[in-house]
Amino acid sequence: MSSKMRAILVKDGKGPIENLFIGEAERPSPGPGMVLVKVKAFGLNGMDLLQREGRYPMPPSSPTIMGVEFSGTVVQPRASRGAYGEYVEVRHRNLIRKPAHLSWVDAAGIMENYITAFQGLVFLTGIKAGDDVLIHAGASGVGVAAIQLARFYGANTVIATASSKEKLDMLLAMPNGATHAVNYRTQDFAEEVKTITSGKGVDIVIDMVGQSHWQKNIASLAFDGQMALLAFLSGSVVKEVDLAPVIFKRLRIQGSTLRARSADYHAELIGRFKAEAFDSITGSSGDGRIRTYIHKVYPWTQIQEAHREMEASKNSGKIVLEFD
Numbered sequence: 001m002s003s004k005m006r007a008i009l010v011k012d013g014k015g016p017i018e019n020l021f022i023g024e025a026e027r028p029s030p031g032p033g034m035v036l037v038k039v040k041a042f043g044l045n046g047m048d049l050l051q052r053e054g055r056y057p058m059p060p061s062s063p064t065i066m067g068v069e070f071s072g073t074v075v076q077p078r079a080s081r082g083a084y085g086e087y088v089e090v091r092h093r094n095l096i097r098k099p100a101h102l103s104w105v106d107a108a109g110i111m112e113n114y115i116t117a118f119q120g121l122v123f124l125t126g127i128k129a130g131d132d133v134l135i136h137a138g139a140s141g142v143g144v145a146a147i148q149l150a151r152f153y154g155a156n157t158v159i160a161t162a163s164s165k166e167k168l169d170m171l172l173a174m175p176n177g178a179t180h181a182v183n184y185r186t187q188d189f190a191e192e193v194k195t196i197t198s199g200k201g202v203d204i205v206i207d208m209v210g211q212s213h214w215q216k217n218i219a220s221l222a223f224d225g226q227m228a229l230l231a232f233l234s235g236s237v238v239k240e241v242d243l244a245p246v247i248f249k250r251l252r253i254q255g256s257t258l259r260a261r262s263a264d265y266h267a268e269l270i271g272r273f274k275a276e277a278f279d280s281i282t283g284s285s286g287d288g289r290i291r292t293y294i295h296k297v298y299p300w301t302q303i304q305e306a307h308r309e310m311e312a313s314k315n316s317g318k319i320v321l322e323f324d
Ligand SMILES: NC(=O)c1ccc[n+]([C@@H]2O[C@H](COP(=O)([O-])OP(=O)(O)OC[C@H]3O[C@@H](n4cnc5c(N)ncnc54)[C@H](OP(=O)(O)O)[C@@H]3O)[C@@H](O)[C@H]2O)c1
Pocket: 044, 045, 046, 047, 112, 113, 116, 137, 138, 139, 140, 141, 142, 143, 161, 162, 163, 164, 167, 208, 209, 212, 229, 230, 231, 232, 233, 234, 256, 257, 258, 259, 310, 313, 314, 315, 317
């Protein structure tokens, strides 16, 4: 096997979409506890756009090749990041065997979004049957995963927000999709939450939007409510925060990323996700309680088009790229 491989790289290390190009890189050589995987397909994530622009650090293990989720075949046992290349080095214990009912494309788009949603709902907020849940960026990869997982864990209502009727219709049409959908641009989601929950508010908010949603998120939370804060797409600075509802409603707000967690935490998260939820995932035409929703599949050489589609917020569900 050659020591080189083809990979998607970023000219000058960071920059606009036009800086993405197909180049050549060293093929990873797996160290202890790692395996080498030949990538069949990889999922695109919001984080990739930030990394391309140099606004989110690349991991030391893969300083030049982006990409955090993939499907593929193990070609060299013992080989965690860099799914934008033909080969990726990954911790053995972070792999899940692909079941036959999932295609390579379906499988490529599961890990980052579902593990993020699972962390938010199960590890951070401890969802319980009967909870009322509010999920922002509902049509994002993470949102689609979180909506279905909330239903899977027995949520009473799952209220999702998104920016267009097309996205909201899709979220309501999913078999285990949103029970209610709100257009955050044209409606006041805190008022909608109040009406839907008969004044009680939601027990859990999963938020990736941050600044623009903060006040309404606090207003939407019920007594003892919890918010998992996973990103700040609209900005990270909130002016004039009123602490009173945090205290009087006994709110708990916890932020988290996946990246900065330890290898043991990752293994525990993935192990529990596999044991509790993964086997219930089927492709979008399957009959699983949780399904993959693939917005579009591109050949990997069309990485610029794929980034453009996501940057314009056009996707409902996952964008996946396939290797030839
Ligand atoms: N903390 C973690 O561990 C972790 C892990 C993975 C991902 N994330 C974060 O989760 C978010 C979703 O990731 P993804 O890959 O699923 O993204 P995605 O599929 O690209 O979806 C992002 C969606 O967010 C909505 N959005 C963007 N800017 C917005 C704004 N200013 N206000 C309201 N909505 C906005 C858009 O939908 P609309 O058309 O509905 O506005 C957009 O389509 C990203 O911010 C990512 O960084 C966090």
